[in-house]
Amino acid sequence: MGELQLSLVYALHKLGLYSVLDRYRDHARLATISKRLSFSQFGEDLFLRSYFGERQGLYIEVGGNHPFTLSNTYLLYRMGWKGLVVEPIQKLYAKHRRLRPRDIQINAAVSDETGDLTFYEMIPSVLSTCDPKEVRDMLSSGAARLLHEYSVPTTTVAELYRTHLAPRPVSLLSVDTEGHDMAVLRGVDWGVMHPEIVICEANDDGKGQEIRQFLAGHGYRCLKILGCNLVFTNVGHGK
Numbered sequence: 001m002g003e004l005q006l007s008l009v010y011a012l013h014k015l016g017l018y019s020v021l022d023r024y025r026d027h028a029r030l031a032t033i034s035k036r037l038s039f040s041q042f043g044e045d046l047f048l049r050s051y052f053g054e055r056q057g058l059y060i061e062v063g064g065n066h067p068f069t070l071s072n073t074y075l076l077y078r079m080g081w082k083g084l085v086v087e088p089i090q091k092l093y094a095k096h097r098r099l100r101p102r103d104i105q106i107n108a109a110v111s112d113e114t115g116d117l118t119f120y121e122m123i124p125s126v127l128s129t130c131d132p133k134e135v136r137d138m139l140s141s142g143a144a145r146l147l148h149e150y151s152v153p154t155t156t157v158a159e160l161y162r163t164h165l166a167p168r169p170v171s172l173l174s175v176d177t178e179g180h181d182m183a184v185l186r187g188v189d190w191g192v193m194h195p196e197i198v199i200c201e202a203n204d205d206g207k208g209q210e211i212r213q214f215l216a217g218h219g220y221r222c223l224k225i226l227g228c229n230l231v232f233t234n235v236g237h238g239k
Contacts (some may be wrong), residue, residue: 006145042227044074055172059083062110072174088152111154112186120153131179140178156187170195190218198232
């Protein structure tokens with residue numbers, strides 16, 4: 001978004017008009033959704049469809065944001081998959097519950113321990129994060145505007161899996177939390193849950209290297225880079 005568009009969206013939020021326009025936009029998109037081949041930002045869902053083929057599976061998506069716009073899992077959902085989606089923004093969580101009823105929806109943030117964290121809801125919402133450094137960088141560069149700042153409960157992937165999905169195998173873990181991704185990965189019990197594919201955002205080389213090293217220590221290798229997302233495969237699956 002440009003500065004003018006950010007200011008306009010911010011003003012619409014403050015006037016209470018954005019939600020009305022947003023519902024209309026979702027309705028218009030749903031009317032043509034059957035014609036779309038991909039829903040993710042960089043073709044991640046097309047890669048997943050090619051990799052898994054006709055197999056069905058379970059996913060965990062941390063940082064779901066919108067149910068189908070820029071979604072790594074919506075194409076899989078349309079193919080019959082289901083899973084667990086975590087989204088801290090209440091209105092987006094409500095959209096997931098309405099538009100993706102097969103999924104388990106969790107309104108929280110994910111980290112390496114349970115508790116509470118300050119959450120920064122940004123415009124655009126896809127840049128919302130728990131990482132204050134990311135917020136400072138986005139504000140200074142003009143890439144986003146801060147809409148709200150509030151406390152959210154946190155949980156871990158290990159706890160989510162144990163409570164909602166165990167002992168079923170998870171085929172895909174998708175993480176998109178704008179700078180908080182390593183904390184999410186540290187909160188996985190890799191001895192209990194070992195997804196076949198992990199997709200994780202890395203917006204700079206330093207974070208990418210940290211994620212690569214961490215996942216390599218748990219038996220994963222980087223299979224593909226799609227935009228800012230790193231795609232890892234569990235070498236134990238032999239694929």
